[in-house]
Amino acid sequence: MPHIVFDKKNRELVTPSKYEDFSFDFVAKSYDFTNKPRKPEYKIAVKKDNKKFFLTLKQKGENSLLKVDKVTRISPVQIVKDAINSYAKVVDANIVFSNTQNFNQKIKPDEKYLKDIDFFINDFKTDKELQIEIGFGSGRHLLHQAKTNPHIQFIGLEIHTPSIEQLLKQIRIQNIENILVVSYDARLFMEFINSNKVGRIFVHFPVPWDKKPHRRIYSNAFINEALRVLKKDGTLELRTDSRKYFDYCTNLLTNLPKGKIVIDINKDLQISSKYEDRWKKQGKNIYDVTLYCDQEDKDIDLNYDFNFDEDIQFDNIIKNLPSKAIIEDDYFVHIEDIFIIENRTNSGLIQVTFGSFDRPLNKYILVEDKKAGYFQDLPLPSSANIKAHKKLKEILKDDRS
Numbered sequence: 545m546p547h548i549v550f551d552k553k554n555r556e557l558v559t560p561s562k563y564e565d566f567s568f569d570f571v572a573k574s575y576d577f578t579n580k581p582r583k584p585e586y587k588i589a590v591k592k593d594n595k596k597f598f599l600t601l602k603q604k605g606e607n608s609l610l611k612v613d614k615v616t617r618i619s620p621v622q623i624v625k626d627a628i629n630s631y632a633k634v635v636d637a638n639i640v641f642s643n644t645q646n647f648n649q650k651i652k653p654d655e656k657y658l659k660d661i662d663f664f665i666n667d668f669k670t671d672k673e674l675q676i677e678i679g680f681g682s683g684r685h686l687l688h689q690a691k692t693n694p695h696i697q698f699i700g701l702e703i704h705t706p707s708i709e710q711l712l713k714q715i716r717i718q719n720i721e722n723i724l725v726v727s728y729d730a731r732l733f734m735e736f737i738n739s740n741k742v743g744r745i746f747v748h749f750p751v752p753w754d755k756k757p758h759r760r761i762y763s764n765a766f767i768n769e770a771l772r773v774l775k776k777d778g779t780l781e782l783r784t785d786s787r788k789y790f791d792y793c794t795n796l797l798t799n800l801p802k803g804k805i806v807i808d809i810n811k812d813l814q815i816s817s818k819y820e821d822r823w824k825k826q827g828k829n830i831y832d833v834t835l836y837c838d839q840e841d842k843d844i845d846l847n848y849d850f851n852f853d854e855d856i857q858f859d860n861i862i863k864n865l866p867s868k869a870i871i872e873d874d875y876f877v878h879i880e881d882i883f884i885i886e887n888r889t890n891s892g893l894i895q896v897t898f899g900s901f902d903r904p905l906n907k908y909i910l911v912e913d914k915k916a917g918y919f920q921d922l923p924l925p926s927s928a929n930i931k932a933h934k935k936l937k938e939i940l941k942d943d944r945s
């Protein structure tokens with residue numbers, strides 16, 4: 545996580561202001577909402593082009609720690625590093641520690657093949673069938689698929705920077721036109737794809753995470769999202785050398801209300817990945833479990849209007865916000881924190897977790913000029929998010945009248 549620690553700043557940040565590529569729009573300070581004493585924490589609103597996010601500034605011992613705010617974190621991470629460095633220059637900070645300077649890890653932005661997540665939320669349209677490879681590693685399988693299926697649009701997901709660089713290089717050398725690469729956690733990516741669009745999802749040799757099962761790609765939530773984005777007869781294909789992971793996934797997949805599974809052992813594919821070669825040499829078994837999607841899913845209603853009522857007096861409503869979670873059968877709403885924007889009246893941020901229990905959303909609601917709205921993007925219009933939003937709307941009603 546990019547961050548810096550500094551012991552002193554020689555100037556104050558003035559907001560709104562601009563420095564290098566960044567606008568610093570406002571600073572909001574934590575409000576003692578839960579009555580638990582704590583050190584003040586600040587959210588610094590930063591904008592570059594159409595991307596906005598917060599940096600978190602808090603005390604760390606005698607020093608100050610500046611890092612990215614987890615909720616509004618954006619990709620590529622380079623933007624966040626640059627923003628932290630810009631802030632440090634604006635306030636002329638005496639830096640004690642920094643991991644925001646790059647030496648050799650930087651991936652050069654490549655508009656054509658390497659896309660960030662916003663592209664998939666705002667701009668991505670194709671009439672082609674989609675196929676997705678999760679954790680493509682060396683990229684051998686993905687390159688093979690793309691070359692043999694030029695009519696398919698492939699999306700490669702990876703979180704390991706050197707693997708992404710290696711694949712981008714090969715895409716350019718081999719002149720491949722039908723792969724888009726995203727550096728994003730595959731467990732969260734599917735949310736941004738429309739229903740019934742994907743023909744195949746490949747998960748080949750995922751990290752088994754025997755000691756940290758919560759980090760595994762496969763979970764009930766992941767499988768449900770996969771089924772939603774898969775076309776009818778589309779497949780989610782796991783290939784693994786780990787008997788434990790195979791058993792875990794098979795167990796999840798056999799308990800589904802829909803879909804059907806096919807299991808294979810030591811099946812030969814046209815192309816063998818680097819990991820596969822290694823396991824085969826060691827004489828290990830290779831397990832395949834393929835989930836077939838057997839029905840169409842409802843398209844997500846991308847038009848639901850996540851608005852709030854007009855005329856919201858921030859200073860009034862924060863006095864009555866519930867500090868305990870509101871839990872209903874199929875959704876919940878929990879106000880986590882409140883921040884008051886400095887040098888502005890009646891304005892602030894409400895940090896809230898809400899939606900379904902499997903896939904809670906964490907967001908900020910920005911209230912300014914008596915209007916409230918979600919900071920950054922809107923929630924995905926799942927039924928749990930819509931119900932939670934309606935509850936939030938009720939909570940944020942100003943009851944002065």
Ligand SMILES: C[S@@+](CC[C@H](N)C(=O)[O-])C[C@H]1O[C@@H](n2cnc3c(N)ncnc32)[C@H](O)[C@@H]1O
Pocket residue numbers: 678679680681682683701702703704707728729730731747748749750751761817818819820
């Ligand atoms: C064991 S390697 C397998 C690579 C390749 N599929 C192969 O068969 O050679 C697993 C890969 O998954 C990637 N990975 C792990 N967790 C991920 C996640 N949540 N989202 C996307 N990629 C992930 C890792 O960076 C790693 O490159």
